[in-house]
Amino acid sequence: MTIVRLLVNLLLFGSSEAGKLLVIPSDGSHWLGMKPIVEELGRRGNEVVVVIPDASLSMGPSDHTTTISYPVPYTKAELHEQLEGNLTQIMSNDLSSHLSKFLLFFNQIRFFQKFLVKNAESLLLDEDLMKKLQDYNFDAILTDPFEPVGVIVGEYLSIPAIYVQINLPCGIDTLASQCPSPPSYVPQRNTHFSDHMNFGQRCVNLVRSLLQHTACKVLHANADEIATRLLHRKASVMEIMGRAALWLMRFDFAFEFPRPVMPNMIMIGGWQPRNRNLYHK
Secondary structure (H helix, E strand, O other): OHHHHHHHHHHHOOHHHOOEEEEEOOOOHHHHHHHHHHHHHHHOOOEEEEEEEOOOOOOOOOOOOEEEEEOOOOOHHHHHHHHHHHHHHHHHOOOOOHHHHHHHHHHHHHHHHHHHHHHHHHHHOOHHHHHHHHHHOOOEEEEOOOOHHHHHHHHHHOOOEEEEEOOOOOOHHHHHHOOOOOOOOOOOOOOOOOOOOOHHHHHHHHHHHHOHHHHHHHHOHHHHHHHHHHHOOOOOHHHHHOOOOEEEEOOOOOOOOOOOOOOOEEEOOOOOOOOOOHHHO
């Protein structure tokens, strides 16, 4: 409950109750969904520090916040080219069978892994920047666990973690939080099943749910190694996420199938902005 009170103070009170908040977002629509609340927290007198890569499709300085950028081994043009190529490949894939949908799932994971690892190494292995963040003495971190870098930073700084997320690639939010997810009722991503599955669909969904843990290990294998090196102990992204103080879930049961949630999960669906020119700026 301490972190809930902290978040309420950050949101509701002025500078007399101001706190220090570290924000590590993910690119694209993930950042656009987080940006309004981050700027509002800064406007109300909180010290908000946003850490972003210097090559980004959508992220940059925002109002009422301090922005710190770190160098990454790719350019904005390269990122745009890779993303566009990946989207073209996804759109051209045959999704007529369960096997093709499953292969698409792992292809997406391989694509995400390339940039997730580059971002994680660029920030977490920058000793000067990590020392600078430590000197701020933040009260909490607000991050999108779509990328593991914010998850690991929060653990390194030993501060409460607030996650803002939607549709993580391998369902790690469900696994890490030990949230019930009955495969006979909750459809896996990219299956296109509803919550009323026939027997065959439930069998396919069960197999997919059993493979979730393996998919998450593949996706975060390199990030786990980086976390272990930084924290000087055996660590994994899933284990760290299991200690989340609060999950702000960016989906709404009005648009998705109802599913079980944990007590520290709060639905905040409905503020997702749309920007058709996102990848052309």
